[in-house]
Amino acid sequence: MPLTDTAIRKTKPGPKPRKLYDAKGLYLLLRPDGSRWWRWKYRRPVTGKENTLSLGVYPDTGLADARAKRDEARKLLANGVDPGEHRRAEKAAGKERAANSFEVVAREWIAKQKSGWVESHASRIELRLKNDVFPWLGGRPVADIGARELLTTLNRVVDRGAVESAHRILQNCSQVFRYAIITARADRNPAEDLRGALPPVKPTHRAAITQPKRIGELLRAIDAYKGSLVTKCALRLAPHVFLRPGELRQAEWEEFDLDVAEWNIPPEKMKMRSAHLVPLSTQALAILREIEPLTGGGKYVFPSARTADRPMSDNAVLAALRRMGFSKDEMSGHGFRAMARTVLDEVLNVRPDYIEHQLAHAVKDPNGRAYNRTAHLHERVLMMQEWGDYLDILKAGDNVVPFRKKGDKDSSRIAIAARRRDT
Template identity: 75%
Template sequence: MPLTDTSIKNAKPTDKPRKLADGGGLYLLLNPNGSRWWRLDYRFTGKRKTLSMGTYPDTGLRDARDKRDAARKLLAAGVDPGEQRKAEKAAGEERASNSFEVIAREWHSKQSAAWVELHASRIMLRLENDIFPWLGGRPIADITAKELLTTVNRIVDRGAVESAHRVLQNCGQVMRYAIATGRAERNPAADLRGALPPVKQTHLAAITDPNSIGPLLRSIDGYQGSFVTRCALRLAPLVFVRPGELRQAEWAEFDLDNAQWNIPAEKMKMREPHLVPLAPQAVEILRELHPLTGRGRYLFPSARSPQRPMSNNAVLSALRRMGYATEEMSGHGFRAMARTVLDEVLHFRPDYIEQQLAHAVKDPNGRAYNRTAHLAERRKMMAAWADYLDQLRVGANIIQISSAA
């Protein structure tokens, strides 16, 4: 006699498991502890098998019968429903392990070993904020160009067009990694070339006119903020490294007796060690700073914790307090200042300048120059640059110097 919800509810457990049959091999197994499990007994290739169909009341009587009917259809087609379920589970687990988020994190873990920490964290933050909530759980092989564009356009809609381009580029890199590791066959990001609005080109603000450099240097000398920040401001034009490299500078990297700063590869954008020759003026600033911060790790520690470097915006904020607007000068602007004046006014060789900027410069054989290449010439260049800044600071007449280099 087929089961009813009433008969199921009224059935009482005994000291041994009981089978409450419904028909077609389906029955409810009533255990001594009161649990109720749906089971389906069937035969396949002459062997008796049992398939679990869920628990009651989570799986109701109607649902259990539907599952039984579906299983019997598979049997009629010559398919073992138990093996079919195992295959579906395995496929589901494989799809989960091949989700966009899982593969993106795997790609990021492999690539980040060659990235500066800040760059790596920015990439993961973009993916976590703008991609994973919508596409993270999708099997990467199933993602289409249309849904990728829809997701990236959410970034465009909030006005962050440049970020949208960067995120799309990162997604393309993840897709290519999935193809290389056999978990996808094509890259839908490649189909979106030209689909996003173009990025408006902007340049980081920089003072490059010698007539304006002098007043900036005098403003730095008169800066009324913290001594540590003033030292960072004074050192920035003399070494013209990237703002992140300056604020994270550690005393262990400096050899003041030999007047040089050795920046390790992991701090550099290009992941190559970089050597900065220090002009006498730079060494003087560092010797003046050393009694204050020299017993700690960082030249320019955070005001909140000496275990951390100063914030990203410390130099930038100081420039703003000095009256320099966003479109006038930035922390990165000291690099453009040096590049322009060293080339156009002091006439040093462009490859020396590019090397000192830690840009990718190749030797005649196409190999990257090492950190000590042309060191003697770069020392002369850095000393000439510091002397020239001193001339501008005191308001001397500005002349063009022809470099012997």
């Protein structure tokens, strides 16, 4: 039977908490100290997992008020919105914000997407919106924001010269508006009306050294680096694995099997959200063996200088390159990837799909299926070792491997091994 105020007042607390049930998941939790808390039990819209929402304290929140709050939460749930996430978004945005303000909806969207994002990606999106959108549009009802108002906000970013950021913010805003439409809090997406309204982004390429002679100079400079051993080992390993800087600095010892010479990176750390396998050359193994006595007892291979509980800073490798005299126009943290891609293709004449797969790009076969992490593993193991050997040649200053003519399929050990397997 549904609860009544009389029944609530007459029920006395006992030695253990009691639940007085009303209807549609609503109940009153009566604690031994006499306090009475309204709770609503529901299942999350995506996972189906059970969750509980607090609806206030009796008698400040009466039975009628508790039922009204429950019904409001049920409406959100019917539209695919988790009432718990909605409440957290409202609190993060501030009590003065309207329930369907742009900021509340945006924070709710971020919370829903976070589990599928790399942490740094989520932080960048949140920071963009917090700095460049929320101050002007955050408190506005999401359904009332028009294209002109959104363009005015974006032009503030353009005016300070951050055109690429403006395009990224427009993309994020469009995603928020689409989420608002799906959850029945807006009818249209004004961001779609702004196609072509922003200045085009001038293409920029991250600086990379790709000439064999200059690569040798860089490798010798790294060997002569006088900074911390952690940073030096990260610099030395970077050209051998050519991962993204964030993937390198967040390397954890539990991901490595040095006896098998493999580094298995879990999907949540990868940009494409797919597990990635890195075969380790003898040179890469030697670097890891060197740093293992120093950091092997902790979580991270390259921990922060301040605390072993965090990985090294985003700027550690970049700052070390600058200290060694390589300007931002010469070499960047991402430059090791471009270096490997260019030289493996043009000098060692490795098949492009082997290279792209090792770069953790979305490579597909002719039938459109994405390769799994072990695809062409034998060839990639050979490629990584040949690459390590070639880097040693360049570092010694003896560039004996000439540029080869495109299409010369028998000019590398990888190509020869692949041909033998095919026959």
